[in-house]
Amino acid sequence: MLTAEELQRYDRQIMIYGFGEAGQEKLKKAKVFLAGAGGLGSPVAIYLTTAGIGTLRIADHDKVELSNLNRQVLHWKENIGKRKVDSAAAKLGKFNPGVKIEPIFETITEANVSQLVGDADLIVDAMDNLPTRYILNRTAIKKGIPFFHGAVYGFEGRAMTVLPGKTACLNCLYHSASVPEEKFPVIGVTPAVIGCIQATEVIKYIVGLGELLTDRLLNFDGLRMKFSEFKISRDPACEHCGTPSKQVKKK
Amino acid sequence: MSVDVEISSIFGSYTDGVLNMKVEGKTVRECLHDLVRQFPDLKKMLLNKDGDLMHSYDFFINGKSVYPKDMNTPLKNGDKLNVLFVIHGG
Numbered sequence: 001m002l003t004a005e006e007l008q009r010y011d012r013q014i015m016i017y018g019f020g021e022a023g024q025e026k027l028k029k030a031k032v033f034l035a036g037a038g039g040l041g042s043p044v045a046i047y048l049t050t051a052g053i054g055t056l057r058i059a060d061h062d063k064v065e066l067s068n069l070n071r072q073v074l075h076w077k078e079n080i081g082k083r084k085v086d087s088a089a090a091k092l093g094k095f096n097p098g099v100k101i102e103p104i105f106e107t108i109t110e111a112n113v114s115q116l117v118g119d120a121d122l123i124v125d126a127m128d129n130l131p132t133r134y135i136l137n138r139t140a141i142k143k144g145i146p147f148f149h150g151a152v153y154g155f156e157g158r159a160m161t162v163l164p165g166k167t168a169c170l171n172c173l174y175h176s177a178s179v180p181e182e183k184f185p186v187i188g189v190t191p192a193v194i195g196c197i198q199a200t201e202v203i204k205y206i207v208g209l210g211e212l213l214t215d216r217l218l219n220f221d222g223l224r225m226k227f228s229e230f231k232i233s234r235d236p237a238c239e240h241c242g243t244p245s246k247q248v249k250k251k
Numbered sequence: 252m253s254v255d256v257e258i259s260s261i262f263g264s265y266t267d268g269v270l271n272m273k274v275e276g277k278t279v280r281e282c283l284h285d286l287v288r289q290f291p292d293l294k295k296m297l298l299n300k301d302g303d304l305m306h307s308y309d310f311f312i313n314g315k316s317v318y319p320k321d322m323n324t325p326l327k328n329g330d331k332l333n334v335l336f337v338i339h340g341g
Contacts, residue, residue: 152340224270
């Protein structure tokens, strides 16, 4: 049940055809696990919070550094040296005090990922490395919950939505490919674009609107200002989803 | 046998800004080898010592993923080959 204040706060999105008060209530009941509170995590967290997500659990093991501030818009100069999850929680609480923010200052590992994700309805990938993305992808498949992938490099970014058991997963796309763990170039507008696409996908999934970015890799090339799509099929031999997995939960 | 290749903007500095090009070849391998013949600076970026696409890249044919990822996958005249760098930043 939405309060009078919520009806007023979310009035403009409740007006969207197919959204309505029912959609807003779905958002209010939803719990999101956000892996990363950096460049991608900032816009994802901001727009899910302003949209009125019920609970946002954010995991990140880093502290704020000066070199983060060109893109990680949840963190400011005054936060340098502080835990990113605490810095993020403080800002998000001001964006929307009606959202429950659960900051987790931990490194996501094979050993703790299931516990960290807990009973979240879905996982958002805002990580800065491939190995953790693969851990999260596997976890989403095991738990039968959607996985919202995003990644950036320079002016280029990508996004894809995974519905376990139904659509191609991150490993179908990359086949355990690896890249050197090194500092990557990026300008703030790139994670802003991709993070907003991920947040859009999450909102659509929870509310039950539109077509999801499934079986499609969306590539954003900011230098050419061009969006491209690649059709991704499930790989029958995929080491992550090639065996029967739980069916995705119905919202 | 002409194939259209499109590479990511990330590689622009190795190709004088050229991102769309035509190559000759009947397989992905032949096309990529013709690509690095035309743009030699790309070779160390794309191919390993065996002449295979490095593990940090992916390719798509006519906008679709290919399984298995085989360098000997055949291509026909007019096909489009996209080569993407596997990006990891967040």
